[in-house]
Amino acid sequence: MPFNLQEYRIAESDAFYIPDFINEAEEEYLIRKILEAPRQKWRQLANRRLQLLGGELTKKNVLLSQEMPAWMNSYPDLISRLRTTEAFSSSPHGGPNQVILNEYLPGHGIMPHEDGPSYYPVVATISLGSHTVFNYYEYTSDDATPHSQNAPQGRAINPTPVLTLLLEPRSVVITRSQFYTTHLHGINDTEVDEIRPKGDLSPPTVSPYNAFIANWTKLTNPEIKQAVELGGSLKRGTRYSLTCRDVERVVATSSLIGKR
Numbered sequence: 001m002p003f004n005l006q007e008y009r010i011a012e013s014d015a016f017y018i019p020d021f022i023n024e025a026e027e028e029y030l031i032r033k034i035l036e037a038p039r040q041k042w043r044q045l046a047n048r049r050l051q052l053l054g055g056e057l058t059k060k061n062v063l064l065s066q067e068m069p070a071w072m073n074s075y076p077d078l079i080s081r082l083r084t085t086e087a088f089s090s091s092p093h094g095g096p097n098q099v100i101l102n103e104y105l106p107g108h109g110i111m112p113h114e115d116g117p118s119y120y121p122v123v124a125t126i127s128l129g130s131h132t133v134f135n136y137y138e139y140t141s142d143d144a145t146p147h148s149q150n151a152p153q154g155r156a157i158n159p160t161p162v163l164t165l166l167l168e169p170r171s172v173v174i175t176r177s178q179f180y181t182t183h184l185h186g187i188n189d190t191e192v193d194e195i196r197p198k199g200d201l202s203p204p205t206v207s208p209y210n211a212f213i214a215n216w217t218k219l220t221n222p223e224i225k226q227a228v229e230l231g232g233s234l235k236r237g238t239r240y241s242l243t244c245r246d247v248e249r250v251v252a253t254s255s256l257i258g259k260r
């Protein structure tokens with residue numbers, strides 16, 4: 001049966017949530033492979049560490065392409081699986097060619113940001129190991145020009161998220177088009193997510209963590225579903241995210257050898 005991305009759409013947005021995109025055995029295998037990478041592959045940032053898979057971007061937004069690890073494109077071949085969702089059907093290469101792998105320990109997050117102009121406006125993020133709560137934000141000013149800068153320097157952000165999603169382990173979330181280009185995204189640096197019951201639509205008063213989960217009908221994990229439907233606390237574990245993107249301009253690293 002052909003894949004129907006529309007079934008996974010969240011409200012009227014260009015955000016899509018697909019639970020159980022990979023199975024538990026695959027998840028375990030992927031985490032093992034991720035942790036087998038030599039220490040030099042990791043870049044340590046203040047609040048997380050990351051690996052660049054598929055190559056690095058130059059200052060001019062060109063991908064210096066490098067081979068993906070086998071676990072991305074042979075088994076379990078997440079690249080082909082993402083292609084079947086058709087989320088990338090109008091992107092330059094029809095599928096992702098660069099993946100940023102992030103590792104978050106409980107209490108780690110990522111500040112609201114835009115991913116910048118190097119990428120075609122679609123991103124698919126696979127979560128492994130733990131859930132997280134993912135927020136989308138808007139600029140407060142009217143002059144929100146898409147892709148104006150990577151870091152929202154000097155521009156005011158409305159601190160109340162416009163959309164909050166609960167990302168279960170083994171799920172993928174896809175955002176694209178205008179939704180991707182005009183919103184910022186971020187994760188709070190908390191160890192425990194306090195979830196409001198789904199019936200409670202009043203504006204968050206306790207803290208920005210205490211958000212309404214927009215994808216609650218699509219959740220499959222019993223413990224997470226219960227916390228979201230009745231309200232409750234969810235303790236975070238170590239989470240790996242594979243953020244898969246299509247970089248428009250690519251040069252093969254091998255073609256540069258001998259030209260230096």
Ligand SMILES: O=C(O)CCC(=O)C(=O)O
Pocket residue numbers: 100102110115125185241243
């Ligand atoms: O870990 C995530 O889910 C988001 C990561 C992210 O936004 C990024 O790598 O640009």
Ligand SMILES: [Fe+2]
Pocket residue numbers: 113114115185
């Ligand atoms: Fe991002």
